[in-house]
Amino acid sequence: MQRYKIDDMSCGHCVSTVEKAIxxxxxxxxxxxxxxxxxxxxxxxxxxxxxxxxxxTAGYDSLRL
Structure with a gap:
């Protein structure tokens, strides 16, 4: 399992965008x-x-935990 910290993820739309990107x-x-x-x-x-x-590419910087 991989884990990522995404500080800019702040709402349901963000979650949807992140899931779609992955x-x-x-x-x-x-x-x-x-x-x-x-x-x-x-x-x-x-x-x-x-x-x-x-x-x-989806607009979110992430950090692998």
């Missing part, structure tokens, strides 16, 4: 976003650099 590179990914901590957990076969880039 599923755009791995449609089978399991994504769990927590707005309280602004963290996302991802179960995927994609490597973390690909996920970070997909999030950046």
């Amino acid at each position: 599923r755009g590179i791995d449609p089978a990914a399991k994504v769990n976003a927590d707005l309280g901590t602004r963290e996302v957990s991802v179960e995927t076969t994609a490597d973390s650099s690909t996920i970070v880039q997909a999030l950046k």
Whole structure:
């Protein structure tokens, strides 16, 4: 499982955008976003650099935890 901190994720629309970005590179990914901590957990076969880039393209800077 990979975890990311996304400080700019602050609403349901943000969560939807983040999930869409991750599923755009791995449609089978399991994504769990927590707005309280602004963290996302991802179960995927994609490597973390690909996920970070997909999030950046969607407009979100992220930090792998």
